[in-house]
Amino acid sequence: MEVSPPVETVRVAAPVALILFGSPGSGKGTQSKYIVEWLGIPQISTGDMLRDHIRRGTEIGKSIEARMRAGTLVPDELVNVLVAERVTQPDCSRGFILDGYPRTTAQARQMMRLLGPLGVEEVVIHLIVDYNVIIARMQGRRVCPKCGTLYNSVSRPPKTEGICDLDGEKLVIREDDRPEVVRERLEQYEAQTRPVIDFFREDHHRVFDVDASRERPEAVFGRIQAMLAGMVVLKEVAV
Numbered sequence: 006m007e008v009s010p011p012v013e014t015v016r017v018a019a020p021v022a023l024i025l026f027g028s029p030g031s032g033k034g035t036q037s038k039y040i041v042e043w044l045g046i047p048q049i050s051t052g053d054m055l056r057d058h059i060r061r062g063t064e065i066g067k068s069i070e071a072r073m074r075a076g077t078l079v080p081d082e083l084v085n086v087l088v089a090e091r092v093t094q095p096d097c098s099r100g101f102i103l104d105g106y107p108r109t110t111a112q113a114r115q116m117m118r119l120l121g122p123l124g125v126e127e128v129v130i131h132l133i134v135d136y137n138v139i140i141a142r143m144q145g146r147r148v149c150p151k152c153g154t155l156y157n158s159v160s161r162p163p164k165t166e167g168i169c170d171l172d173g174e175k176l177v178i179r180e181d182d183r184p185e186v187v188r189e190r191l192e193q194y195e196a197q198t199r200p201v202i203d204f205f206r207e208d209h210h211r212v213f214d215v216d217a218s219r220e221r222p223e224a225v226f227g228r229i230q231a232m233l234a235g236m237v238v239l240k241e242v243a244v
């Protein structure tokens with residue numbers, strides 16, 4: 006009888022870039038936070054990074070404030086530099102979530118030039134949401150100005166209306182969630198960002214399509230977990 010040698014298997018995390026892709030209001034930020042808790046890898050939200058520059062009144066912040074307020078995209082070179090700096094920090098060594106980047110095909114090309122040499126696997130999670138659902142969601146959206154937690158009067162209400170569950174702060178409407186700005190953001194998405202998903206497919210990236218219109222955020226997350234579990238984030242290696 007042939008006896009195979011004992012093989013011990015361990016699970017190690019491969020550096021992976023989970024690219025959360027979808028229109029404004031598709032739930033990228035909410036799903037990112039679930040994934041952070043699940044996998045312990047950081048969320049890199051270009052929107053949050055840019056808002057932070059505005060809050061701190063940096064030169065970058067001053068240069069982009071008007072564009073952000075109007076709901077138009079900021080220049081590719083600027084976000085490319087911010088992301089390049091962020092992904093090389095030590096907490097990103099096991100992988101990270103890209104939330105809101107890349108948003109143009111030029112950004113997608115730059116991302117591949119950046120991540121390829123770092124040996125990072127790119128996996129795209131495409132959150133698909135019906136246009137009318139998006140409009141309804143964005144109207145009910147509120148955010149905690151202190152911890153960034155997102156709420157929604159329809160799908161994720163706080164325990165006490167208008168108050169953050171976690172730190173008791175008064176919730177606010179994000180400046181760019183005003184209706185006229187929402188319209189502009191959706192137009193920018195159609196014109197500049199939607200083509201990125203076709204670019205990824207043509208380039209043979211792994212793209213997981215997730216219907217994020219109907220179910221609650223927890224259920225959508227459950228499906229993302231099922232898609233990713235054991236296949237990308239955790240790799241079996243023999244030692």
Ligand code: ADP
Pocket residue numbers: 028029030033051052053055072073076077078079080081084104105106107108112181190
């Ligand atoms: P949402 O995805 O809901 O639109 P974000 O917080 O991701 O919200 O983005 C808010 C704004 O930040 C965008 O409207 C845009 O002005 C700017 N922004 C964020 N990410 C990028 C990016 N990758 N490229 C260009 N502009 C960006």
